[in-house]
Amino acid sequence: MLASDLGSAYAAQVKAVLLSEAPGARVVDLTHELRPHAIGEAAFVLLPAVSRTPRRAIHVVVVDPGVGGTRRSVVVGCRDGSTFVGPDNGVLVPLVRTRGGGRAFRIDPARLRARPRVGSTFDGRDVFAPAAARLATGTVPRELGPEIELSPLPGTRPRRSSTGAAGTVAHVDRFGNVVTDVPSAWVPSGPGELRVRLGHRTWRLPRRDSYEAAGRGRLLALGSSFGTVELAVAEGRAVDRLRTRVGERVGFSWEEGRPRSTRRNRK
Numbered sequence: 001m002l003a004s005d006l007g008s009a010y011a012a013q014v015k016a017v018l019l020s021e022a023p024g025a026r027v028v029d030l031t032h033e034l035r036p037h038a039i040g041e042a043a044f045v046l047l048p049a050v051s052r053t054p055r056r057a058i059h060v061v062v063v064d065p066g067v068g069g070t071r072r073s074v075v076v077g078c079r080d081g082s083t084f085v086g087p088d089n090g091v092l093v094p095l096v097r098t099r100g101g102g103r104a105f106r107i108d109p110a111r112l113r114a115r116p117r118v119g120s121t122f123d124g125r126d127v128f129a130p131a132a133a134r135l136a137t138g139t140v141p142r143e144l145g146p147e148i149e150l151s152p153l154p155g156t157r158p159r160r161s162s163t164g165a166a167g168t169v170a171h172v173d174r175f176g177n178v179v180t181d182v183p184s185a186w187v188p189s190g191p192g193e194l195r196v197r198l199g200h201r202t203w204r205l206p207r208r209d210s211y212e213a214a215g216r217g218r219l220l221a222l223g224s225s226f227g228t229v230e231l232a233v234a235e236g237r238a239v240d241r242l243r244t245r246v247g248e249r250v251g252f253s254w255e256e257g258r259p260r261s262t263r264r265n266r267k
Contacts (some may be wrong), residue, residue, distance in 0.1 A: 001053055002027065003036040003046055004062035006124060007051065014060070016020025021114075021133035021250075024088040037065040040155050041246050042172040043094045043183065045179045048226060054264040056081035060124070060132045063091050068120035071107075073127045074150065078102035085119045086125070090153030107131050108145040120166075139204045158182045169198075169246050170228070179230050180250050184223035188254055194221045196231065197251035198244050221252075 004011055011032040012263035015110075017026050032040045042063040061170040064071075064087040072088040081098035084092045096102055107127060109117075114130035120140065131144055158167030158181050167182040187194065187207070195204045205221045206214055214220035219241060229252065232238045233263055244250075 001030055001056050001059045002032070002062075003030040003034065003042075003049075003059070003087055003126060004032045005022045005036045005038070005042065006062055008032055008034050010122070013122070014062070014129045017114075017125055017129035018133055018136075019025070019139045021130060022136040023138040025133070029252070034063055035246070037063070037064070038246060039089055039091045040153060041171050043091050043153060044179075044226070047094055047098060050095045053082070057083075058132050058135050059084045059086075060096065060128050061091055061095065062090065062124035062128060063087070064123060067123050071129070072148065073107040073123055073149065074104050075107055075131055075135065075137055075141045075144050076102045076104045076150065080153040083135055083141060085128045085135070088148070088151050090151055093150055093153045096150070103141070104148050104150045105110075105141050106145040106148045111144055119266070160186045160187075163255065164251065165229075166249065166251045167228075169244055169248045170224075172239045172244075172246055175232075177230050178226070178238045178242060178244055179224050179226055180228055181208075182229045182250070182252060184227055184229055187221075187229055189251055195253045196221065196249055197253075198242055201243070203242070 011141045015027050018025060066089055074088045074094060075086040076096050077097055079102055082099045084096055086092050105195050109127055112130040112134060116121050117126040158165060165186045167183045169178055170181040171179040192207045194205050194207050205219050208214045208222050211232060213236045216234050217236055219233055220239060221229055221231055231242060233241055
């Protein structure tokens with residue numbers, strides 16, 4: 001299973017190594033269109049897909065702004081038999097957790113029998129792909145290097161109270177929907193109103209269960225397919241209306257018991 005921010009041309013080189021060194025392996029592309037260098041967003045976007053992949057799959061995840069620097073290359077063997085290969089920059093941590101956790105090992109390039117590296121900017125091809133090929137042909141993770149502790153994912157976790165919740169904008173999808181990391185279950189359900197704070201800007205948005213229920217062109221808050229609160233415009237682009245970005249802090253508040261009845265949006 002391959003996922004990266006590389007785009008198709010660079011990803012082709014990763015697949016070429018895998019097909020050459022593990023010719024019997026089935027190579028599946030999850031995506032190569034992750035936003036470049038966005039470690040936290042990549043972990044968030046990949047989590048639903050990775051949680052549904054077959055047990056014992058080998059995952060190669062390449063979102064690696066620290067390539068060629070001091071960050072380590074790792075392989076993680078999970079309790080359900082899944083294996084992850086990639087940079088030790090936090091991107092693997094939520095993915096490993098969803099597969100039951102596991103043991104991490106620093107990849108020693110000398111144990112890979114790979115071709116000499118060309119430059120220092122493409123570990124996806126020169127380290128991660130050869131490591132995954134070794135795993136696919138019978139090598140176990142502990143044979144690739146010493147055991148280590150994974151580095152944590154940078155950033156803060158969402159938090160909540162009886163009348164509010166706070167988190168971050170975790171992802172902006174191709175439709176311009178603003179997906180937060182605040183779980184939908186933390187926010188009262190049913191028709192009503194949420195007060196939404198982004199930086200110094202505040203909106204009062206209707207809480208609905210579908211885009212259609214808000215009406216075309218209306219801003220709304222609803223539960224996303226990630227299981228978190230999403231801010232959207234029915235048949236429009238919420239990111240343009242809200243003027244926000246991935247990583248910005250977001251806050252939600254409501255009256256205790258349930259959100260207030262819907263009022264006219266303040267935009």
